[in-house]
């Protein structure tokens with residue numbers, strides 16, 4: 001018996017009523033391509049429970065007005081609900097203060113905010129930014145743009161064949177020019193969970209702030225930004241059962257206060273004359289214009305939902321799914337799992353001998369199985385493994401062991417067709 005199998009048996013199974021959870025997600029009952037949906041594309045975007053849909057409907061039907069700028073009752077209600085959503089998000093990630101939660105349109109905008117607000121002010125010629133091979137393009141390209149503009153340099157922490165970062169290699173990259181570390185909490189392409197707590201501690205001990213891209217972590221595990229002691233933490237609503245168009249940049253208040261605004265416009269100012277504008281305090285300084293009010297409130301409902309189910313219970317269930325799926329695929333001839341880190345979350349990337357990932361995705365779709373194929377916006381990871389693309393199954397709280405079986409059967413069908 002393999003070590004992972006014995007660990008699976010030794011650990012008490014979580015009591016997780018997945019069927020009850022599934023009943024909350026109306027889309028899971030559909031057959032969009034004519035076959036019952038097996039939705040395994042959660043790393044790209046997860047589905048929304050009825051509770052969040054209902055909250056959006058209630059907001060739009062009874063509470064909608066623009067926020068912050070009026071004394072009429074509806075505007076006061078909308079403002080209170082929007083700010084309540086901020087409180088919920090702050091509690092969910094254990095931020096010290098609500099004003100440390102900046103609403104953005106998603107992880108991409110959150111990282112761009114950090115780049116413009118922090119990077120453009122505090123990073124200059126000759127400075128260095130440490131990233132990792134595992135980053136999503138949204139945690140690479142903004143920093144490259146900054147490096148190009150300022151004459152700064154990007155340094156990259158490598159991974160081993162399993163898709164794990166080595167602390168030793170990471171530590172070697174630091175020197176007196178290091179001004180920022182950007183690291184994914186969980187790799188979207190491989191599922192590797194990075195040792196971010198040690199990475200952050202190492203950076204902070206040298207006075208270097210650390211930004212964590214948490215897009216693939218927040219939906220799957222308890223995240224405590226105070227415990228991590230990160231300076232920034234970015235994530236997206238639509239990957240955690242919330243709406244699209246909303247996300248969060250968490251930042252330590254003292255840091256956010258020192259940063260320059262990202263976007264200029266209404267709400268982010270205290271006063272404007274043609275001679276001078278005085279900026280608002282945080283978080284408003286970073287929320288120019290009318291924010292995605294409904295989406296923020298919907299995200300508040302999503303974290304209520306996830307909290308009610310329990311992040312530890314979700315993590316346990318998804319660990320069971322991943323272990324089971326890994327074990328199944330590892331046994332299949334002609335299947336190569338890409339990314340075999342000891343610590344993984346919710347993502348299983350694989351390649352089939354002699355079959356292009358695009359064909360894998362297309363054929364699985366004919367069986368109703370939704371997986372993602374491509375470079376997953378992580379081309380440096382593909383380059384590291386010398387593959388153009390992978391097929392990626394990614395799990396959420398509502399997936400089942402039967403869906404893993406369906407994936408395995410689907411892969412067998414693909415192999416038969418290509419044999």
Ligand SMILES: Cc1ncc(COP(=O)(O)O)c(C=O)c1O
Pocket residue numbers: 043044105106107108109136138139184186187188213214215216236
């Ligand atoms: C690790 C990671 N970072 C950033 C992003 C970008 O998120 P969004 O498109 O919601 O801004 C993604 C999306 O897949 C991701 O997986």
